[in-house]
Amino acid sequence: MKMTLLCLxxxxxxxxxxxxxxxxxxxxAVNSLFEIVKLFFTPIVFIALCLYAATTGLWLFILSxxxxxxxxxxxxxAFPIVLFASMLFFHEHxxxxxxxxxxxxxFGVFIATRG
Known part of the structure; x- marks a missing residue:
């Protein structure tokens, strides 16, 4: 149960x-490699990258x-969570x-995690 909660x-x-x-x-504007790299250093994207680094560490812990x-x-x-959040925060249809x-x-996750 603890590992399932950590996975969630x-x-x-x-x-x-x-x-x-x-x-x-x-x-x-994200039309070149330079613009992508420049975007890495904007505050919000940098926080997202740090969050991804943390989730990678947590994932390694979980897998061990x-x-x-x-x-x-x-x-x-993650798919339904992002879909629901995009509806709430970005007003996407x-x-x-x-x-x-x-x-x-x-339903598939429910089935796959049983037994």
Whole structure:
């Protein structure tokens, strides 16, 4: 149970990083490698990169203590978390087909983490 909660925490932190990447890149010109590297050093993107480094450390800790076949399916929950957050924070329209896909992912994670 503890490792499952850590997997969920890791997934939520990854999703938070994705949202920060979106915020940090919004309205920026990203047309060259130089512009991408320059973007790395903006405050929000830099925080997102640090968050990703932390989630990588947490992921290594998780993998050292639990089977990958249990931990990895939980990472798929980043998709519904980001989809829901994009709807709330960026007012993106989420179609019925996407909601159906998210339901399949959630159900699949539920099945994959049993037993």
């Amino acid at each position: 925490l890791n997934t939520c932190l990854m999703a938070t990083g994705q949202m920060l990447f979106k915020i940090g890149s919004a309205g920026k 203590r639990t089977p990958m076949s249990h931990a990895y399916p939980i990472q798929a929950l 989420i179609s019925g087909v996407k909601w159906l896909g998210i339901a399949v992912i959630v």
